[in-house]
Amino acid sequence: MNPLLSLFDTAPFSQIKNEHFKPAFLQAMEEARAEIDRITENAEAPSFANTIEALEFSGQQLDRISSIFFNLNSAETNEEIQKIAQEISPLLSEFSNDITLNEALFKRIKTVYGQRDSLDLTVEQQTLLDKKYKSFSRNGANLSDDKKKRLREIDAELSQLKLKFGENVLAETNTYEMHLTDENDLDGLPEGEKEAAAQLAQSKGKEGWLVTLDYPSYIPFMKYAKNRELRKTLALAFGSKAFHGDEHDNQENVLKIAQLRYERANLLGYKTHAHFVLEERMAETPEKVHEFLNELLVKAKPAAEKEFTELETFAKELDAIDRLEKWDGSYYSEKLKQKRFNLDDEKLKPYFKLENVIDGVFKVAEKLFDLKFQEVSDIEKYHDEVKTYKVYDTSGNFISIFYADFHPRKGKRGGAWMTSYKPQYRLNGENVRPHISNVCNFTRSTPSKPSLLTFNEVTTLFHEFGHGLHGMLADTTYPSLSGTSVFWDFVELPSQVMENWCYEKEALELFAKHYETGEVIPMELVQKIKESATFQEGMQTLRQLSFGLLDMSWHGVDPSGITDVKQHESEAFKDTNLYPDTPETCMSTAFSHIFQGGYSSGYYSYKWAEVLDADAFALFKEKGIFNKEIATKFKDNVLSKGGTESPMVLYKRFRGAEPKVEALLERAGLLE
Incomplete structure (x- = not known):
């Protein structure tokens, strides 16, 4: 019996073997196709219930299998899973196109859409109908047969190219190791980081110390290691991932992905991929995005240049560095920050034991949104390190299941993300509750110390948990409008707004306690955290803007003239560069x-949502960071509503007005 094809509530990880996936996908696709056939062959006239709702609730088994498989491919992958992903992705792409390009189905949807004004639909139903119609029209339903055929080819190729891109990055991250055998090479590194590097070496059967490109290993070395040559070696390895002209090189993949996305957009009648994407975003057009990025660039650049000059002068005075390079940035920034604020991440880390921070984020959620988290051992997990929780409200109602996975492993991609194993929705009178997961890559415990987080890792945990709350507190009818299924430039609001509590005395007192003494974080440290929050904000903003501009340079143009990835990138970065190019x-x-x-x-x-989050948190600051009335308003109008209405309508219902960019500039100290 294939466990993926049985009826299950939580994912049956212990029973799943790799060989179960492909047959399960194939059978679930067949069943989903049969459900679509039942809709198209229905003799009754097309209605909202027999067409739109029937389509919405079709393919649920396939969705569950997909979420389990692709979540594992991110958090616990291996060569076999990657191979299955390469085989399955084009089939899923083809299946998706079979639905979108199904003329009989689209005809029924079109009929219902044409009657929309006389159907007496709720706001959520109207949104669903609009979304379904657009998902067909925006993905080729109105195309001629030859263009539909080409669209299928593009989608199949893109699905494989994107997977290959990710596999190459993971392979490059996994294979690089900087093996050090002279302890002097670790000069400057805090004891805890040295111990972690020694533990890593030992786990690989090597003497000495290992430094890798995983963030918990890479970032401390770049921040603290005195040896400039070794910082350079590591920075160049990190910055050249999949750029070596070998079997893991991504240059050709980048060019192909950009070109295929452009061709796809043209097929569908859009000028560029960005025009296609942004039609369904709060920003609406590439012109508005450029306007937004350039407005911030004008404000941030003078501040960034001033900060960079200051950093250069500081490095010159301290170590006679003539020219500041990329591998010097973190090191001297940290030194300057310590000098200015007498604030060192190492002084803060003892107050941020991982378990305490988890407990802290739960307490914040309880005070704001009346949630209780109960760790349980009866839910299956895909790895021993995963923690599982049942989430209830303070009245005892079941809200969600929550998985948390915090440390780097070989089969896990870098970074941090929130995902879902099961969405929330209502069906047959039941409010089906979601299964949500947070995945991060934090420093592990060592023989002498528990897992102690940097302040940056603390904000990352709160950030991903904000996404988690968006999923957990979902309260909608339809799964495709539930939780984080919102416009992409709205999805970062719940996550980024949660980061604000990390800087507040009232919140920090709940969990920032010394792991040995239990002493609450001293208030002068809290004050320094707040003062240093805008340290080098100009440079940080410029960096984020450079990524946004690079993205638009690939997707907001005709890329067919781009032949050299590096040259194109250098051109995109020219207005935001501070460091010499490498x-x-x-x-x-x-x-x-x-x-x-x-x-x-x-x-x-990310920047767009910072405007939203700065504006939203300003209201909490005004009324009290744990003000129940404001928190409830945020839960009822933003977190629980998913994508049921236009995000600006939801935001204005919470805030009473549109967000102001000044809120972000003021918080960042960039207002003149």
Whole structure:
């Protein structure tokens, strides 16, 4: 019996073997096709119920299998799973096209859509109908047969290219090791980081210390290691991932992905991929995105240049560095930050034991949204390190299942993300609750110390948990409008707004306690955290803007004239560069957000959402960071509503007005 084809609530990880996946996918696709046939062959006139709702609730088994498989491919993959992904992705792409390009189905949808004004639909039903119609019309339903055929070919090829891109980045990250045998080479590194490097070496059967390109290993070395040559070696390895002209090189993949996306957009009647994507975003057009990015660029650039000059002067005075290079940035920034604020991440880390921070984020959620998290051992997990929770509200109602996976492993991609194993929806009178997961890559515990987080890791945990809350607190009828199924430039609001609590005394007192003494974080440290929050904000903003501009440079133009990935990237970065260029590095070849993830033409949304989050949190600051009335308003109008209405309508219902960019500029200290 294939466990993936049985009826299950939580994912049956212990029973699933790799060989179960492909047969399960094939059978679930057949069943989903049969459900579509039942809709198209229905003799009754097309209605909202027999066409739109029937389509919405079709293929649920396939969706569950897909979520389990692709989540494992991100968090616990191996060569066999990657091979299955390469086989399955084109089939899923073809299946998706079979539905979108099904003329009989589209005809029924079109009929219902044409009657929409006389159907007396709820707002959520109207949104669903609009979304279904657009998902067909925007994906080729109105095309001629030859163009539909080409669209299928493009989609099949893109699905494989994106997977290949991600596999190459993961392979490059996994294979690189900097093996050190002289302890002097670790000069400057805190004891905990040295111990972690020694533990890593030992786990690989090597003497000495190992430094890798995983963030918990890479970032501390770049921040603290005195040896400039070794920092350079590591920075060049990190910056040149999938840019070596070998079997893991992504240059050709980047060019092909950009070109195919452009061709696809043209087929569908759009000028560029960005025009296609942004039609369904709050930003609406590439012109608006450029306007937004350039407005911030004008404000941030003078501040960034001033900060960079200050950093250069500081490095020169301290170590006679003539020219500041990319591998010097983190090191001297940290030194300058310590000098100015007497604030060192190492002084903070003892107050941020991982378990305490998890407990803290749960307490914040309880105070704001009346949630209780109960760790349980009766839910299956895909790895021993995963923690599982049942989430209830304070009245005892079951809200969600929550998985949390916090440390780097060989089969896990870098970074941090939230995902879902099961969405929330209502069906047959039941409010089906969601299964949500947060995946991060934090420093592990060592024989002498528990897992202690940097402050940056603390904000990452709160950020991903904000996405998690968006999923957990979902309260909609339809799964495709539930939780984080919102416009892409709105999805970062719940996550980024949660980061604000990390800077507040009232919140920090709940969990920032010394792991040995239990002492609450001293208030002077809290004050320093707040003061240092805008340290080098100009440079940070410029960096984020450069990524957004690079994204638009690939997707907001006709890329057919681009033949040299590095040259194109250098041109895109020319207005945001502070450091000298390093010819041997290239960001695009490892820019997974836009070439593998869902951020193509959407990287600007991080900054966009910062405007929303600064504006939203200003209300909490005004009324009290744990003000129940404001928190409930945020839960009822933003977190629980998913994509049921236009995000600006939801935001204005919460805030009473549209967000103001000044809120972000003021918080960032960039207002003149």
